[in-house]
Amino acid sequence: MTQRTGSRIYLDHAATTPLDPTVFEVMRPYLWSEAGNPSSVHAAGRRAREAVDTAREQVASVLGCKPGEVIFTSGGTEADNLAVIGLALSEAGRGRHIVTTAIEHHAVLFAARSLRAHGFEVTELAVDQAGRVDPPDLEITVRPDTTLVSIGLANNEIGTIQDIPTLARIAHAAGARVHTDAVQAAGQLDINVDRLGVDLLSLSAHKLYGPKGVGALYVREGVNLERRAFGGAQERDRRAGTENVPGIVGLGEAVMRAEAERERRTAHMRSLSAALVERVTAGCPMVRVTGDPERRLPAFAPFAFADVDAESLLIRLDLEGIAVSTGAACTSGSLEPSHVIEALGLPERYRQGSLRCTVGRGTTLDEVSRAGEAIVGHVRMLRAIAAAPGVV
Numbered sequence: 001m002t003q004r005t006g007s008r009i010y011l012d013h014a015a016t017t018p019l020d021p022t023v024f025e026v027m028r029p030y031l032w033s034e035a036g037n038p039s040s041v042h043a044a045g046r047r048a049r050e051a052v053d054t055a056r057e058q059v060a061s062v063l064g065c066k067p068g069e070v071i072f073t074s075g076g077t078e079a080d081n082l083a084v085i086g087l088a089l090s091e092a093g094r095g096r097h098i099v100t101t102a103i104e105h106h107a108v109l110f111a112a113r114s115l116r117a118h119g120f121e122v123t124e125l126a127v128d129q130a131g132r133v134d135p136p137d138l139e140i141t142v143r144p145d146t147t148l149v150s151i152g153l154a155n156n157e158i159g160t161i162q163d164i165p166t167l168a169r170i171a172h173a174a175g176a177r178v179h180t181d182a183v184q185a186a187g188q189l190d191i192n193v194d195r196l197g198v199d200l201l202s203l204s205a206h207k208l209y210g211p212k213g214v215g216a217l218y219v220r221e222g223v224n225l226e227r228r229a230f231g232g233a234q235e236r237d238r239r240a241g242t243e244n245v246p247g248i249v250g251l252g253e254a255v256m257r258a259e260a261e262r263e264r265r266t267a268h269m270r271s272l273s274a275a276l277v278e279r280v281t282a283g284c285p286m287v288r289v290t291g292d293p294e295r296r297l298p299a300f301a302p303f304a305f306a307d308v309d310a311e312s313l314l315i316r317l318d319l320e321g322i323a324v325s326t327g328a329a330c331t332s333g334s335l336e337p338s339h340v341i342e343a344l345g346l347p348e349r350y351r352q353g354s355l356r357c358t359v360g361r362g363t364t365l366d367e368v369s370r371a372g373e374a375i376v377g378h379v380r381m382l383r384a385i386a387a388a389p390g391v392v
């Protein structure tokens with residue numbers, strides 16, 4: 001499968017990945033000939049139900065959970081919202097304190113903050129310069145009234161991986177439930193829920209070469225969520241609405257394939273992101289590689305350039321056919337440094353210059369070499385322009 005259109009180079013796999021043609025082929029009948037509603041009792045409905053059940057088993061086998069513990073959603077955002085708000089409201093009688101981090105995806109952070117209007121207290125843990133949560137910080141933050149700790153397995157802007165098993169042990173010792181957003185980590189890390197020690201985990205298909213608009217939330221047996229959608233009794237009465245059958249079928253296939261090929265894909269991505277980091281850091285003075293140097297997702301080559309406006313850099317690269325990101329796709333367009341970059345506490349002159357490059361399974365060494373050259377060239381050019389305004 002190619003990730004390119006013409007000579008374009010796509011280095012924005014953390015924003016989304018192209019649909020795997022094999023996944024598309026598995027989805028195809030459910031987009032066309034197999035049009036039954038899984039809630040219908042006739043044969044067409046039963047076939048659709050069977051397809052959804054198969055996908056549920058596929059997701060459960062990768063997560064190491066029971067199929068009944070998987071709720072299909074419209075994506076990572078809905079899974080995060082349902083986990084955070086659903087759990088908080090359901091446990092409100094026991095306590096109204098929630099802990100998350102300053103670098104969570106907005107689907108978690110804004111969901112948590114929305115609870116303040118309902119009398120909840122939300123603590124956002126700080127991170128160090130590499131984006132790590134320090135477990136002792138969590139230890140002194142959790143309290144008897146803490147019902148939920150939500151910490152992403154890996155960050156979507158800098159790729160830093162958190163020590164979820166340790167953090168989960170601390171949260172559980174205090175009697176809190178643990179949610180992790182594994183949307184970026186899936187396909188690159190082990191997402192077995194027992195090894196992670198989590199009660200809730202979010203996934204999204206489109207980061208795994210699956211379709212957009214479908215995801216899943218793992219909910220450990222015995223954990224109750226207050227419903228967010230009202231209507232039918234789908235998903236064991238936990239998420240109303242007719243199932244996105246083709247999307248769910250695509251998610252199941254994409255998750256299975258990602259897990260089966262995880263070692264090979266991540267080895268490839270690790271070597272390419274390392275090559276890009278090496279080329280850019282060798283060619284550019286005053287650049288920092290953001291995120292944890294050891295515990296970072298293999299796909300990630302995240303940079304912060306001093307005295308460079310990352311938006312200008314992104315536009316120049318795009319004109320050359322190279323797609324990268326200045327941070328989370330959902331916040332690009334805003335000229336403010338993202339909340340993640342702010343939380344890292346980088347020196348002022350690096351804050352506007354954050355660039356996220358993320359390679360994928362189809363990225364080639366030639367592509368990262370060309371992208372590295374281009375990044376180095378444009379950074380030099382932008383700095384020269386900034387140093388001599390009016391010249392260009």
Ligand SMILES: Cc1ncc(COP(=O)(O)O)c(C=O)c1O
Pocket residue numbers: 014015074075076077078080105107152154155156181183184204205206213214215329
């Ligand atoms: C860490 C993380 N969580 C949640 C989401 C939202 O997922 P979706 O796009 O499926 O709504 C994203 C998407 O960028 C993400 O990176």
